[in-house]
Amino acid sequence: MATSEGFQFPKEHSFPPFYTPQINLSTRHAQLTKWSSLILSYCRHHSIYRLSLSDATNSPSSPAYPLFNNEAINRRLSPSYVKEIVNFMKKDGRAEWYGSDKNEGGGGDVVWIYWRTPEEWAGVVEGWVEETGNKGQVMTVYELTEGETTRGSEFWGLDQELLIKAIQVLAKKGRAQTMGGEENLGVKFF
Numbered sequence: 001m002a003t004s005e006g007f008q009f010p011k012e013h014s015f016p017p018f019y020t021p022q023i024n025l026s027t028r029h030a031q032l033t034k035w036s037s038l039i040l041s042y043c044r045h046h047s048i049y050r051l052s053l054s055d056a057t058n059s060p061s062s063p064a065y066p067l068f069n070n071e072a073i074n075r076r077l078s079p080s081y082v083k084e085i086v087n088f089m090k091k092d093g094r095a096e097w098y099g100s101d102k103n104e105g106g107g108g109d110v111v112w113i114y115w116r117t118p119e120e121w122a123g124v125v126e127g128w129v130e131e132t133g134n135k136g137q138v139m140t141v142y143e144l145t146e147g148e149t150t151r152g153s154e155f156w157g158l159d160q161e162l163l164i165k166a167i168q169v170l171a172k173k174g175r176a177q178t179m180g181g182e183e184n185l186g187v188k189f190f
Contacts, residue, residue, distance in 0.1 A: 007045045010038060019075040021084070032088040035077075039085065040094060042067045044115035049159040050098060053082050054109050086111050093117055112162070121166035124154050126175060129189045138179070138188045141167070 012018045012034055022028045043051070046063050056064035057079050068077040077085075089095035094117070098110035116124070128150070129135060141160050143149065150156045155163060167187050170176035180186045 005046070007042055010034070013038065013070055014073055016073055016075050019070070019077050019081075021081050032085055035085045036089045036092070036094065039067065039089065039113060040115045043113040047157065048113060049162050050110055051113050052110050053079060053086070057082055089113075118162065118165035119169050121155060121158065121162065122169035122173075125163070125166055126170060126189075128153050128155070135189050138186050140180075141185045141187065144187070 018031065018034070022031050042064070043049070048064060051064055052062070055062040057068050057077065059065060060069075068082060070076070086095045086097075090097070094114045096112040096114065097108050098112055099108075114120075125144070132149075139147070139149075141163055145156065145158050145160050145163055155166075164178075164185065167176055167178060170187075170189070171178060175190050177188045177190070178185060179188065
């Protein structure tokens, strides 16, 4: 079981057949489930929110490269199988094709990996607002993700686009309102 910057891979990661799509449907489903769980755990450990599949499968400098490539056993996941896994994760709401890739049904390269969904992040932000007495306050997205006030919170350092998705969830529930432009987007919490 190799490690990547402190991440402990499961034993399957060192099992060569794990990298080959299985023909038996129940075995294939179990394999997809294990890959999904591994991807979510790995991305959570490394705070990866968006993943370029081509970089993750082909570029050793990508932080996600060790996830799909096990050089110790000379195995790597094919890009087509990675896309199949992502589409499997999408059914559970744990992945979403990014930007224009969304409309391509998985034909794109970049994907959101939701080890916490936007709804779950909205709950984390809302909990922080309650705990810190920030109801009625206006804060910028930058302040929320990079500011001193939020340092130490679970969403500090969160991808700003993902935070905006979470804020939109709160806005739909009437618990927040966005204001300002894209460059200096602010949010008021209710």
